[in-house]
Amino acid sequence: MAEQKNGVQPTKAAEARVPTVIADELHIVYRVYGTGAGKGGATAALNRIIRRKPSAGVREVHAVKGVSFTAYRGESIGLIGSNGSGKSTLLKAVAGLLPAERGKVYTHGQPSLLGVNAALMNDLTGEKNVILGGLAMGMSRDQVRERYDGIVDFSGINEKGDFISLPMRTYSSGMAARLRFSIAAAKDHDVLMIDEALATGDRSFQKRSEARIRELRKEAGTVFLVSHNNKSIRDTCDRVLWLERGELLMDGPTDEVIKAYEKETGK
Numbered sequence: 472m473a474e475q476k477n478g479v480q481p482t483k484a485a486e487a488r489v490p491t492v493i494a495d496e497l498h499i500v501y502r503v504y505g506t507g508a509g510k511g512g513a514t515a516a517l518n519r520i521i522r523r524k525p526s527a528g529v530r531e532v533h534a535v536k537g538v539s540f541t542a543y544r545g546e547s548i549g550l551i552g553s554n555g556s557g558k559s560t561l562l563k564a565v566a567g568l569l570p571a572e573r574g575k576v577y578t579h580g581q582p583s584l585l586g587v588n589a590a591l592m593n594d595l596t597g598e599k600n601v602i603l604g605g606l607a608m609g610m611s612r613d614q615v616r617e618r619y620d621g622i623v624d625f626s627g628i629n630e631k632g633d634f635i636s637l638p639m640r641t642y643s644s645g646m647a648a649r650l651r652f653s654i655a656a657a658k659d660h661d662v663l664m665i666d667e668a669l670a671t672g673d674r675s676f677q678k679r680s681e682a683r684i685r686e687l688r689k690e691a692g693t694v695f696l697v698s699h700n701n702k703s704i705r706d707t708c709d710r711v712l713w714l715e716r717g718e719l720l721m722d723g724p725t726d727e728v729i730k731a732y733e734k735e736t737g738k
């Protein structure tokens with residue numbers, strides 16, 4: 472990998488490392504249907520199809536615009552930017568959950584996206600969700616059994632009583648986010664993407680999560696972390712991508728990028 476776009480040249484050490492995610496001029500466009508009555512009859516519709524124009528009732532949101540970067544094994548990369556700048560969209564695209572309008576994403580291994588909305592079953596108990604979540608990530612039954620106590624302890628769900636045997640819908644949003652993170656963090660991931668998971672936990676949980684992220688990096692994975700908390704990013708990431716209006720404004724060492732971001736936003 473000789474050159475990286477956006478003016479960032481990889482160091483010699485980076486060149487020797489294994490690339491895990493490559494985004495090449497990636498564009499992601501959402502299409503929102505039903506934003507106004509589509510006009511005209513069949514002929515008008517046929518004309519739109521022939522001219523490849525979206526129908527009048529469809530709005531397009533160009534959420535990621537020509538983003539390019541290469542992530543390497545062992546890196547922990549923070550994604551920052553204002554609300555709606557495209558951070559979650561970029562992660563979803565890397566996870567293969569959104570199609571690219573233009574450009575490409577290449578990944579080495581299976582990326583796992585851990586979002587605040589990660590699908591756990593609200594009507595099932597925490598206990599059943601740990602088992603199902605573990606199996607869904609590809610662990611064997613024995614591995615899930617082996618790691619079960621560790622996952623529950625890490626989550627801290629049972630610190631104030633036997634909550635793990637209650638349905639997830641009885642959990643606070645922070646408790647649910649902690650359980651999701653704990654399940655995902657129990658496995659070694661090739662590429663683990665975490666969307667704001669740390670923001671919801673309390674301070675002691677955040678500390679545990681940060682330590683686990685450091686371990687995951689050592690275990691040869693790549694970690695992406697979306698956060699509005701610059702301290703979390705500083706504590707866990709060595710590199711930061713700064714997105715604004717879907718464009719990659721800066722890609723570099725954490726200190727440099729956060730400093731520029733704070734200067735720009737006054738935060």
Ligand SMILES: Nc1ncnc2c1ncn2[C@@H]1O[C@H](COP(=O)(O)OP(=O)(O)OP(=O)(O)O)[C@@H](O)[C@H]1O
Binds near residue numbers: 552556
């Ligand atoms: N499902 C969707 N359909 C249409 N537009 C969407 C959808 N999801 C996000 N968008 C739009 O895409 C753009 C980027 O959103 P995204 O959620 O990626 O931003 P973000 O940087 O993660 O924001 P935040 O910091 O608020 O979480 C925004 O303009 C948003 O309105």
